[in-house]
Amino acid sequence: MHALPNRRPLIAAGTTLGIGLGGFADGIVFHQLLQIHNMLSAKFPTTGVELERLVVNLEINMFWDGLFHTFTWIMTAAGVGLLWGAVRRPDAILSSRTLLGSILLGWGVFNLVEGIIDHHVLHVHHVVETANHLVWDLAFLGSGLLLILIGWALIGRASIDLRHPRRNSPPPS
């Protein structure tokens, strides 16, 4: 009888990578390209203020965005380290679908956790600093849930394949 192989190291590595890459996607797309969703934009707004105040607030937000990117870099590096550890384990299984699912899971978990804590609990920033920011914040949480579901489904599908590893292989001649 075969016990199922240990998939935890690969899922943990993929999730950590997903958190880091999701954080970078957030920082690059929202903070830098669209110039919204900065770390302390609710406390130091970058819209509706005078030019001199705008420069100061942008600089302050840039500093905290830099710290945010520092932590996302650390998570990405930790993910690479965990992945290296996973591929060297004799009991770990190397499944592309599990890895991709875990990365999406990590990205979704990042959006969900960051959204709940920063947008809804601490109120340090919102996705868009407008009067109806709740819609955008909920959409952000929704994207996180969607990514988690897709990632979870991919990991689950991979586990089905693992239980029947030869179901798609041609019959022996």
Added chain:
Amino acid sequence: MNLSIAPKGCETAVIKKAGCFFTAACMWVRPTALWGCPLCESATGEQVREGIFNADFGSHLLAILLPFLVLVGIVALIYFGLPPWRKSEPQRAEPRTAESMSELRDEDL
């Protein structure tokens, strides 16, 4: 074993030049610039520094760090599983052989 093809004196000169360059770079990148504040000599720069390094610095840092602490906890939960007191029954896996592992390695994409 010396694998260098350069003359010995030449290597020393290169190291000295690199040292001078590094020192000059460190002097050019002053500590104020390292704090992410290109306008620090101006009044605007002063306001930026006051906006960052004030009584709220710790709470702002915690606000940035808190999601990552939660995320690290989630990853630890995935890696190590539930703590022993939360597990209903212990699960033991049989030791795996190289043959059985090769059967289960998939390339499913």
